[in-house]
Amino acid sequence: MGLNLTKRHDLEDFREQAHQMVDWMADYLEGGVRDHPVLSRVKPGAVSGALPKSMPESPEELERVWQDFQDIILPGVTHWNHPGFMAYFSITASGPGVLGEMLSAALNVNGMLWRTCPAATELELVVLDWLRRGLNLPQEFFGFLCDTASISSLLALAAAREAAGLDVRERGLAGRDDLPPLRVYASDQAHSSIAKACLTLGFGLQGFRAIPHDKDYRMDVCALRAAINEDRKAGCRPLAVVATVGTTSTTSVDPVAEISALCADEGLWLHVDAAYAGSAALCPEYHWCLEGCENADSFVFNPHKWLFVPIDASALYTRHPDTFKRAFSLVPEYLTTPMAGQVVDLMDYGVQLGRRFRGLKVWWVLRTFGLSGLQAHLRRHIALAQEFATWVDDVEWLERTAPAPFSVVCFRALPSGETDSEAIDSFNMKLMEQVNASGEIFLSHTRLDSGISLRVAIGNLGTEEQDLDLCKKLIMEGMACLSNL
Amino acid sequence: MGLNLTKRHDLEDFREQAHQMVDWMADYLEGGVRDHPVLSRVKPGAVSGALPKSMPESPEELERVWQDFQDIILPGVTHWNHPGFMAYFSITASGPGVLGEMLSAALNVNGMLWRTCPAATELELVVLDWLRRGLNLPQEFFGFLCDTASISSLLALAAAREAAGLDVRERGLAGRDDLPPLRVYASDQAHSSIAKACLTLGFGLQGFRAIPHDKDYRMDVCALRAAINEDRKAGCRPLAVVATVGTTSTTSVDPVAEISALCADEGLWLHVDAAYAGSAALCPEYHWCLEGCENADSFVFNPHKWLFVPIDASALYTRHPDTFKRAFSLVPEYLTTPMAGQVVDLMDYGVQLGRRFRGLKVWWVLRTFGLSGLQAHLRRHIALAQEFATWVDDVEWLERTAPAPFSVVCFRALPSGETDSEAIDSFNMKLMEQVNASGEIFLSHTRLDSGISLRVAIGNLGTEEQDLDLCKKLIMEGMACLSNL
Structure with a gap:
């Protein structure tokens, strides 16, 4: 392929290659993904070792890159779209979501200001x-x-910091004798991103106080109240509480209504992390899981987790948008526009200036699934998980280790006669690795009060009863194999 | 479209719709974009007002969404891919970059850990x-x-904070009597994201010290030295200097070598923001612009800006990866893997756990352009800009307002007989709005020492000499029209 600068050489074979790729993508999503092991089997360094040390000097044909994708990259892919992917929070791209991303890539707008793509801002809102x-x-x-x-x-915790009226925007946190240590509270089941936010914002790990959980892995509100009182007495300044709806380990739901009442009494910002489970509340029978969230100061859930939108898309809500602006807005002359003040410029509400046109893929998904379609898939996932939980309950040597309110089931194997907790943990890790080595099912683990637990997470559009049956079969085979060792 | 849960309904018409979309995308990129006004003409609220208040209850056909995209969304798009887009930093999606994004959307992996997609981590590295x-x-x-x-x-400034040995990770910044106010230095021409990072990290706006520029809009190193000394005397703790290679207003290049020597003397972290101009250094004759960057502690440039990769892709380099890990790594049990320690888990180096497969689109671009192809396009853009700069220099009533080392030209009109600086500013804003109203060219502005300047930024793969000719013609027509008023 010669370089002809009078014609866009990058488009010479684009159409042909894109059509070829679309057929591959459709085949892949329609079930071709099942031809690959769900968990990649490559050894560390296998992909990078197969690639040259430098970029090519001359242009290469699209066809060659496509071939190398098949030969070198694809074996190194862990297939999140595989119906047997039941690790972490299982997610899937949907066809409509992929279409939205394709278009977003082709338009390549930056929706930093309303004016730089009015449709990006308005469709997102x-x-x-x-x-x-x-x-x-x-x-x-x-x-x-x-x-x-x-x-x-x-962003939510930065807004909480701003809302506290400590003049942090101007004066920062360091070197001030008028500022006490700041505290953010979340349960010890909260996602690591909450502690990471505290780190980033300058509260330090000591500024993140993990509150114990009750027997169902929900935040213990008495312990929260006690911690706040203790910190106040010790001269600390409580800023915010983060409640979780759908914790990462067990999908437990903190008692948000109680927590919100406490936050109101104490004058604390309430942020709700419903990244995974928020989607469930699209079904009326799951409205309960957001009870109390109407009082939150900020609330997040991820359409890219359990709503079939390709990664990345995280929905952040707040009743105090002006606080986010106070925390983040900085408008240099080169970003002023004639319509400032009449429109929403989304760059004002966060850290990132660059903003992809993410609203497109969300729009495509919501319209083509419809509310009833989304509900049907969510209910189907929950039903599959509940059926699996019942199976676990029925198998003598399996133990359910936490309630399963949504589409994630935590459990462990109890090898006959084994009472040593470390040995049980190690057995379960081996069992998981054995299931994962099948290439057909991929599970992940966590640590609960009882020790290591395995997790089955359902969230893939392609996952069917047969996949759960296979998962059960692999667990039983693994158990048999490990017990005979 | 009925909802059939035994078959993935979201894929029913996916293939057909995706092929149709690919043809539209190819037509659009090959020149169809010229049929649209570059700057959207919709009024605020026009897009949102044309959309229903709720998502549909039942699934809608893909074809209907596609039609609404054409009718409602497209008129609200400002076309960054239009060859007449010369505002901000002009960027374009390239065909190969779009292919990479398509595949990334279809695979939908989260490369948070090596294991969750080995190819994502290894290809990225x-x-x-x-x-x-x-x-x-x-x-x-x-x-x-x-x-x-x-x-x-x-992330770079968080690493700088961590490197200072202040135990910020554990103890945070607030309520400590052992911490002085912290200071980060950058020129007053640095991007607003630097001040925003200082805000976020808890340094406050007072923690960001803007250093004056010289006549060519480069950081004044004497003033930097004086500011550091002054702050030390006042009991502040200097942490880091951010040097810019290619400032947003004028693309000026800070004297990084001198700054790096000062940082070495003072024990300060040097971060270089080369987001736009870094790409130029792919051409040997532009290696000068990164002189001194070899001494940087961290360095960023954006392949999504001037390297034809679709938004978003920002390349961050550091010689201290362990410092980033100290600043950010938090590994809960559910994110541990058997190969921890043997592999790079990219979630450890930053705020975000979720990581798209961004390496794919960069790979596709680098291979199909090749180094020589990238160089040819960069040189062509620079040549177009230099030719425009020469034209500005030759037109009596136009004034160049800053050097143009790369592909951005700053200039202003000087209406005959007008000496009042506010009147000149206002005239230039009117001139710009008149050019922008054409729908054929989109310019943006900034404020320089002389007042308001207009900017012509070249970075689009489709921009040709004829587009610059049109730009000149519109400026001349605008001048004639406004002078006759």
């Missing part, structure tokens, strides 16, 4: 309002998209 | 090393991708 209504959240919630819940929660 | 070599940066630079330079610089 509209689909976030659609989701707000779907989740039955209050009308005064203003919502926008971030890339990840890590960033959404970071 | 490989292409970052290809770019490092291309830019002639030191071998010990470890590079990874962030979404935006806003995040890259935030």
Whole structure:
């Protein structure tokens, strides 16, 4: 391929290659993914070792890159779209979501200002309002998209810091004799991104106080109250509480209503991390899981987790958009526009200036699934998980280790006669690695009060009963194999 | 479209719709974009007002969404891919970059851990090393991708904070009598994201000290030295200096070598923001612009800016990856893997846990352009800009307001007989709005020492001499029209 600068050489074979790729993508999503091991089997360094040390001097044909993708990259992919992917929070791209991303890549707009792509800002605000209504959240919630819940929660806690009236925007936190140590509270089951936000914002790990959980892995509100009192007595300044709806380990739901009442009494910012489980509240029978969230100061859930939108799309809501602006807005002359003040410029609400056109893929998903379609898939996932939980309950040598309110089941094997907790943990890790080595199912683990637990997480559009049956079969085979060792 | 849960309904018409979309995308990129006004003409609220208040209850056909995209969304798009887009930093998606994004959306992996997609981590590290070599940066630079330079610089300054040995990770910044106010230095021409990072990290706006520029908009190193001395005397703790290679207003290049020597003397972290101009250093004749960057502690440039990679992809390099890990790594049990310690888990180096497969699109671009292809386009853009600068110099009533070392030209009109600086500013804003109203060219502005300047930024693969000719013609027509008023 010669370089012809009078014609866009990068488009010479684009159309042909894109059509070829679309057929591959459709085959892959329609089930071709099952031809690959769900968990990549490559050894560390295998992919990088197969690639040259430098970029090529001359242009290469699209076809060659595509071939190398098949030969070198694909074996190194762990297939999150595989129906047997039941690790972490299982997520899937949906066809409509992929279409939205394709278009977003081709348009390549930066929606930093309203003016730099009015449709990007307006569609984002509209689909976030659609989701707000779907989740039955209050009308005064203003919502926008971030890339990840890590960033959404970071912005929320920065807003909490700003709301405290400590003049942090101007004066910062260091070297001030008028500032006490600051405290953020979350349960010890909260996601690591909350502690990471505290680190980033300058509260330090000591500024993050982990509150114990009750027997169902929900935040212990008495312990929260005691911690706040203790910190106040010790001269610390409580800033915010982060409640979780759907914790990472067990998908437990903190008692948000109680926590919100406490926050109101104490004058604390309430941020709710519903990154995974928020989606469930699109079904009326799951409205309970967001009870109390109507009182939150900020709330995040991730359409890229359990709502079939390709990564990344995290929905952040707040009743105090102006506080986010006070925390973050900086408008140099080169970013002023004639319509400042009449429009929403989304760069004002967060850290990142650059903003992809993420609203498109969310819009494509919401319209083509419809509320009823989303509900049907969520209910199907929950039903599959509940059926699996029942199976666990019925198998003598398996133990359920936590309630399963949504589509994640925590359990462990109890090898016959074994009472040593370390030996049981190690057995379960081996069992998991054995299942994962099958290439057909991929599970992950966590640590609960009883020790290591395995997790089965359902969230993939392609996952069917047969996949759960295979998972059960592999667990039974693994058990048999390890018990005979 | 009925909802059939035994078959993935979201894929029913995916293939057909995706092929149709690919043809539209190819037509659009090949020149169809010229059929649209570059700057959207919609009024605020026009897009959102045309959309329903709630998501649909039932699934809608893909075809209907596609039609609404054409009818409602497209008129609200400001076309960054339009060859007449010369505002901000002009960027373009390239065909190969779009292909990479398509595949990334279909795979939908989260490369948070090596194991969750070995190819995502390894390809990212490989292409970052290809770019490092291309830019002639030191071998010990470890590079990874962030979404935006806003995040890259935030991470870099968090690492600088960690490197200062103040035990910020554990203890935070607030309520400590052993911590002085912290200071970060950058020129008053530095991007607003640097001040925003200082805000986020708890240094406050007072913790960001803007250093004056010289006549060519480069940081005044004497003033920097004086500011550091003054702050030390006042009991503040200098942490880091941010040097810019290619400032947003004028693309000026700070004297990084001198600054790096000062940082070495003073024990300060040096972060270099080369978000826009870093790409130029792929051409040997532009290696000068990164002189001194080999001494940087961290360095960022954005392949999504002037390297034809779709937004978002920001390349962050550091010689101290362990410091980033100390600043950010938190590994809960559910994110441990059997190969911890033997592999790079990229979640450890930043705020965000979720990580898209961004390496794919960078790889596709680097291979299909090749180094020589990238150089040819960069040189062509620079030549177009230099030719425009010469034209400005030759037109009596136009004034160049800053040197143009790369592909951005700053200038202003001087209406005959007008000496009042506010009147000249206002005239230039009117001139710009008149050009922008054409729908054929989109310019932006900034404020320089002389007042308001207009900017012509070249970075689009499709921009040709005829587009610059049109730009000149519109400026001349605007001048004639406004002078007759």
